[in-house]
Amino acid sequence: MLRVIVLGAAAGGGLPQWNCACTACRAAREGAQITPQTQSSIAVSADGVRWVVVNASPDIRQQFSATHVLHPIKGPRSSPLSSVLLTNADVDHVAGLLSLREGHPFTLYATDRVLRVLQGNAIFNVLDRGSVERLALRLDQVQSVFDAQGCDTGVRIEPFAIPGKVALWLEDPEAAGFGGGPEDTIGLALGTTGSRCRLFYMPGCSALPDAIKSRLARGDSLLFDGTTFTEDEMISSGAGSKTASRMGHLPISGARGAVAQWEGVSLQRKLFIHMNNTNPVLLPDSKERAFIRAAGWDTTYDGMEFCVE
Numbered sequence: 001m002l003r004v005i006v007l008g009a010a011a012g013g014g015l016p017q018w019n020c021a022c023t024a025c026r027a028a029r030e031g032a033q034i035t036p037q038t039q040s041s042i043a044v045s046a047d048g049v050r051w052v053v054v055n056a057s058p059d060i061r062q063q064f065s066a067t068h069v070l071h072p073i074k075g076p077r078s079s080p081l082s083s084v085l086l087t088n089a090d091v092d093h094v095a096g097l098l099s100l101r102e103g104h105p106f107t108l109y110a111t112d113r114v115l116r117v118l119q120g121n122a123i124f125n126v127l128d129r130g131s132v133e134r135l136a137l138r139l140d141q142v143q144s145v146f147d148a149q150g151c152d153t154g155v156r157i158e159p160f161a162i163p164g165k166v167a168l169w170l171e172d173p174e175a176a177g178f179g180g181g182p183e184d185t186i187g188l189a190l191g192t193t194g195s196r197c198r199l200f201y202m203p204g205c206s207a208l209p210d211a212i213k214s215r216l217a218r219g220d221s222l223l224f225d226g227t228t229f230t231e232d233e234m235i236s237s238g239a240g241s242k243t244a245s246r247m248g249h250l251p252i253s254g255a256r257g258a259v260a261q262w263e264g265v266s267l268q269r270k271l272f273i274h275m276n277n278t279n280p281v282l283l284p285d286s287k288e289r290a291f292i293r294a295a296g297w298d299t300t301y302d303g304m305e306f307c308v309e
């Protein structure tokens with residue numbers, strides 16, 4: 001059984017975002033209708049002792065403080081953190097690595113491409129190579145996640161390439177596809193030794209070819225990109241100038257949106273994660289929240305816990 005904790009349900013910027021006064025950000029600041037949410041990350045464990053964090057959010061320090069099972073319990077300097085896995089090199093998924101620089105040994109897994117990005121940025125050398133081993137994920141292969149001592153954590157993963165976009169801070173305006181490649185964005189199937197990987201985590205996904213949908217089977221659980229509700233939400237809300245597609249995200253609604261595309265795939269759970277603060281599904285009384293619930297989906301929230309068989 002895989003234990004799952006949502007450490008951060010929001011997209012980059014979080015909820016509230018420091019410079020945003022949209023409806024959800026104001027409500028979260030007032031603490032009235034909705035609770036603040038930190039940036040995009042989950043933690044999983046096979047044994048309830050060693051924890052694997054998927055994506056290192058800029059809010060990781062706060063997330064570790066808020067999550068009892070991630071507190072140090074074995075002496076003056078320790079942590080249940082065994083490994084960090086990255087699904088891309090976005091700021092909201094890698095900046096938290098800088099906060100993990102206190103000498104704690106863990107393993108760091110990412111695609112070759114994302115490892116090269118980290119390698120090319122000297123600031124990540126704060127993660128001392130003696131303590132933090134960097135390991136390349138093998139796409140389309142089921143593999144065990146090992147801790148820094150070389151022991152199997154019991155967590156198994158199958159990484160797979162998905163349509164996405166190169167990280168915003170790496171975009172090359174001159175290059176086709178802004179200079180992105182197939183290993184920029186991955187999804188992960190996660191599970192435990194001896195059973196199928198039944199949790200699918202795709203916090204950033206810009207299109208859904210059948211080859212991705214067919215990876216999931218009845219009874220699986222899905223945490224999927226819920227950045228925006230509509231394609232032009234950033235523009236219509238006055239928050240920005242880019243469409244969801246331009247940012248590398250599939251909107252929730254519309255004929256090509258996530259709800260329509262996942263319709264008919266019978267799953268144990270369909271949950272949105274990486275929700276931008278402009279997304280009205282964050283507001284509990286919104287018609288957009290009612291729409292996703294009627295379609296069998298729900299939102300995640302910081303501290304949400306569940307188990308996957």
Ligand code: MLT
Nearest residue numbers: 012090091092168204247
């Ligand atoms: C995204 O999910 O589109 C990125 O996190 C955007 C960003 O880097 O701000």
Ligand code: MN
Nearest residue numbers: 011012090092
């Ligand atoms: Mn993001």
Ligand code: ZN
Nearest residue numbers: 020022025277
């Ligand atoms: Zn906002």
